Amino acid sequence: MKLKIVATLIYRFDQETPVIVAIEPARSADQVILSEQLLIDQPAELIRDEDPATGARRFRTTLSGQVSIQYQGLIDNGTRPQVQAEARQLAWAELPAEVLPYLLPSRFCPSDNLMRFAQREFSEVAGGGEKVLAVLDWMQEHVDYVHGVSTAQTTAEQTFIDRAGVCRDFAHLGIALCRALNLPARAVSAYAAELDPPDFHAIFEVFLDGRWWLVDPTRLAPIEGIVRIAAGRDAADIAFLTSASLCQCLNQWVEVSRIEGSEPAEAAA
Missing domain, CATH: 2.60.40.2250 (Immunoglobulin-like)
Structure with a gap:
């Protein structure tokens, strides 16, 4: 496209x-x-x-x-591929060295504080791709897209408590939950077709089956219309x-x- x-x-x-x-x-x-x-x-x-x-x-x-x-x-x-349910979660020993930092907690994604919840909530989900899709479904059901409830200092943990935020907050929470499930995840700044209103967009990527997959936890923009700008541990690394x-x-x-x-x-x- x-x-x-x-x-x-x-x-x-x-x-x-x-x-x-x-x-x-x-x-x-x-x-x-x-x-x-x-x-x-x-x-x-x-x-x-x-x-x-x-x-x-x-x-x-x-x-x-x-x-x-x-x-x-x-x-x-x-052609941007969607995350596949059958995409395999790699063991830590199989991951490239440059992917390892995206398993760890970061300033806006304190995944260690969400580990107990994530591993209990998604314990019945087997595959790596299935886990990611389950996280996205959970967020769609439990987190509202609302302006004004968060600030530039809001972390994934606070969004988990408030259950509301904007694209940056959705991305941070999705990243933190994936990392809590031992899935490498990183923040991505992007341009997005069909985003209403048009703006810079924050989404994230997960590493499965030896590659990075783009996902939009807000589901406000189609993945096929995404253009990646920068990637990093969280919003601190991808500011425009x-x-x-x-x-x-x-x-x-x-x-x-x-x-x-x-x-x-x-x-x-």
């Missing part, structure tokens, strides 16, 4: 401020960047970084005053903008649209 993406951030910085920005889609085998451009409305010297493990791309620079940062891209994300000092977000908006049956050159024109 080909997707056109336009993402715009408008921020104000009271002083020269170092920032790290992650709004460009990751380079990975399952999504191809056909064309793209990055527009910043003030002179900025960029230091570009790419994570060899996830393909995530970030840039570092210094900004001041009011700044607009816009990403425009045409992405072909192929991180600044060295306080700044003000004046506005941001995201547009993701499907381009059906068009050639890349026509779509990019």
Whole structure:
């Protein structure tokens, strides 16, 4: 599937401020960047970084005053597979070394505090893929998608208590429950077609059968319309903008649209 993406951030910085920005889609085998451009409305010297493990791309620079940062891209994300019930959970000894950190508790995903619940609630579920699907079903039944009940500091444990939150909270809770079941899971920032209202989206991935599978615990966006930006232990690793000092977000908006049956050159024109 080909997707056109336009993402715009408008921020104000009271002083020269170092920032790290992650709004460009990751380079990975399952999504191809056909064309793209990055527009910043003030002179900025960029230091570009790419994570060899996830393909995530970030840039570092210094900004001041009011700044607009816009990403425009045409992405072909192929065919996104859904998590399969028969996907096998690997033993720890079978996991690649780079996957091991995603078994462990992290700042926003204290999976050790949810282990007793997860292992009792899902003890009758056998396979790895089946466990993931059972976690998603449980969340759909017991957690409400509600704005305003959480903050940027809310952890998966608090969401488990409140039984409500937004996409970031759903992702953290899903990750924590999977890790509590010995399933490697990591947070993913993404662009998503058909998300209403359009915005950056937080989902997660689980490692089964030797590969990462994208899942949306909110079930608000179809997996086939997902474009991955960055991946990490939790939201602290995948923020679209991180600044060295306080700044003000004046506005941001995201547009993701499907381009059906068009050639890349026509779509990019």
